[in-house]
Amino acid sequence: MRMGFRMPTQIVIGAGCRAQLPTLLAGHQWTRVLLVVDPGLVGLAWFVSLRRLLESHGVHCPVYSDFSVNPRIQEAERTAEAAWSASVDAVIAIGGGSALDTAKAAAMLATNPGKALDFVGCDLFPANPIPLVALPTTCGTGSEVTWVSVLTDEKNREKVSIKGVAMFPAYALVDPDLLETLPASLLATTAMDALTHAVEALVGRRANPVSDALAVQAVALVFKYLEPLVASAGGDADARYHIAKASCLAGMAFGNADVAGVHCLSESIGALFDIPHGLANAVLLAPVLRYQCDELGERLDYAAHLAGLCDAGALRQGLPFLDAVAALADRLNIPHFRSLGIAPESFDQIAILAERNGSNSSNPREMHAADYRLILEGLAAGS
Numbered sequence: 160m161r162m163g164f165r166m167p168t169q170i171v172i173g174a175g176c177r178a179q180l181p182t183l184l185a186g187h188q189w190t191r192v193l194l195v196v197d198p199g200l201v202g203l204a205w206f207v208s209l210r211r212l213l214e215s216h217g218v219h220c221p222v223y224s225d226f227s228v229n230p231r232i233q234e235a236e237r238t239a240e241a242a243w244s245a246s247v248d249a250v251i252a253i254g255g256g257s258a259l260d261t262a263k264a265a266a267m268l269a270t271n272p273g274k275a276l277d278f279v280g281c282d283l284f285p286a287n288p289i290p291l292v293a294l295p296t297t298c299g300t301g302s303e304v305t306w307v308s309v310l311t312d313e314k315n316r317e318k319v320s321i322k323g324v325a326m327f328p329a330y331a332l333v334d335p336d337l338l339e340t341l342p343a344s345l346l347a348t349t350a351m352d353a354l355t356h357a358v359e360a361l362v363g364r365r366a367n368p369v370s371d372a373l374a375v376q377a378v379a380l381v382f383k384y385l386e387p388l389v390a391s392a393g394g395d396a397d398a399r400y401h402i403a404k405a406s407c408l409a410g411m412a413f414g415n416a417d418v419a420g421v422h423c424l425s426e427s428i429g430a431l432f433d434i435p436h437g438l439a440n441a442v443l444l445a446p447v448l449r450y451q452c453d454e455l456g457e458r459l460d461y462a463a464h465l466a467g468l469c470d471a472g473a474l475r476q477g478l479p480f481l482d483a484v485a486a487l488a489d490r491l492n493i494p495h496f497r498s499l500g501i502a503p504e505s506f507d508q509i510a511i512l513a514e515r516n517g518s519n520s521s522n523p524r525e526m527h528a529a530d531y532r533l534i535l536e537g538l539a540a541g542s
């Protein structure tokens with residue numbers, strides 16, 4: 160029997176909720192923490208204030224920021240060493256997916272001797288990780304509510320996943336105000352990642368009634384609030400709240416129902432070309448769905464109808480939804496695949512990696528390297 164829906168993370172979603180961090184730490188008597196923070200955030204006023212707030216409550220909180228946009232396995236190992244040598248009670252992850260995934264792997268590696276590659280798979284670590292508190296600062300990752308850390312294995316040029324029940328963050332503080340300093344382009348691409356999580360959770364083979372409810376809500380919120388958020392460059396507080404919420408809901412959905420073909424391709428491209436994850440998904444979402452449309456039309460119609468994108472009379476094998484996704488990407492100025500600079504000579508390698516991806520079996524239809532190659536060729540030809 161497959162496990163049902165699981166969500167052990169305690170979640171707070173609300174403007175300014177990061178201020179609850181000192182109280183949360185005090186409740187557990189966690190007085191030494193490692194702040195694993197996206198490098199670009201360390202100098203921002205809100206981060207400096209948050210760190211001072213922790214220090215004023217007697218929390219020892221060194222900062223660690225030495226990791227990449229697509230974090231490497233060695234970077235997670237070095238982060239674990241920093242956590243271990245500082246004898247921390249908890250790890251606080253602050254940033255986008257790269258910070259959260261680095262921190263999740265590091266919190267596990269700090270209590271489980273070995274290399275990151277020893278733990279690729281599910282529940283392969285014997286000791287519980289150091290407790291983790293996640294504060295997402297983008298609106299796409301969803302990693303604050305999932306049990307997986309996705310890292311790049313540079314040597315083998317692929318992404319690997321370390322997952323386990325104990326890797327769910329203990330807490331997620333989803334503070335929409337942290338989106339205020341995110342550039343509009345990152346608001347757009349990371350929220351398109353959230354949309355991808357929701358859609359792939361909906362159409363994939365592992366969809367379940369609870370993930371469906373979360374995913375449909377996330378889809379509706381992205382379509383309603385993403386453009387106002389981007390147009391206001393993060394200044395619209397109402398839109399910030401709803402998009403931050405959508406990202407978290409979509410994270411819970413895919414964390415239980417998995418992602419599928421879009422992520423199989425985007426993770427392969429990310430591993431080989433270091434292209435940011437949100438951007439890759441934003442570029443690929445509509446084309447991959449279109450390729451699979453025959454199999455998932457009914458599910459996309461369901462999503463389109465419940466998300467208010469069309470009325471029941473206009474349902475046509477997923478086409479209204481596909482058109483809506485493609486039009487949204489256009490209005491957000493998501494670039495075309497061809498502008499990513501990926502040469503056709505690499506298509507075979509990308510396609511093979513995509514088929515080997517752990518989420519390939521969650522696709523609504525069977526997908527092989529030849530299918531992924533066809534999608535890439537179509538994109539290169541301009542479709």
Ligand SMILES: [Fe+2]
Pocket residue numbers: 300352355356422436440
């Ligand atoms: Fe993603």
